[in-house]
Amino acid sequence: MNELINKDNEWIIHFMGSLDRLLDNVEHLTANYRPTLNGERFFTDKEVSARLKVSRRTLQDYRNEGRIAYIQLGGKILYRESDIERMLVDGYRTAYRQMVT
Numbered sequence: 001m002n003e004l005i006n007k008d009n010e011w012i013i014h015f016m017g018s019l020d021r022l023l024d025n026v027e028h029l030t031a032n033y034r035p036t037l038n039g040e041r042f043f044t045d046k047e048v049s050a051r052l053k054v055s056r057r058t059l060q061d062y063r064n065e066g067r068i069a070y071i072q073l074g075g076k077i078l079y080r081e082s083d084i085e086r087m088l089v090d091g092y093r094t095a096y097r098q099m100v101t
Contacts, residue, residue, distance in 0.1 A: 041081040042071070048079050062087075 005012060049056045062068040069083040 042078045043081065043084070045077045045079070048084060052084075 003009075007013075043051070045056050045059050049059050052059075059068070063070050063077070068079065068087050071078045071080070
């Protein structure tokens with residue numbers, strides 16, 4: 001009961017490990033948190049290009065060709081998550097296999 005608690009104490013080591021994991025989780029959540037505006041999430045061209053695995057220049061081509069909707073505020077380009085999903089659904093093609101006879 002009169003045990004001295006120091007940094008080498010098993011309970012302290014476990015507690016500090018739990019705090020480290022909690023901090024990592026909070027940092028992960030805050031890094032990936034996207035606040036909504038009227039229930040809609042918005043992404044920058046850098047985020048969209050990373051998610052779609054295309055260059056930012058390709059996104060500019062998509063904008064110029066009218067393939068993807070966007071919002072321009074000053075020099076900033078934003079994309080609605082629902083517009084990105086719609087573009088992907090519209091471009092979806094089902095797989096097919098030709099029968100060889």
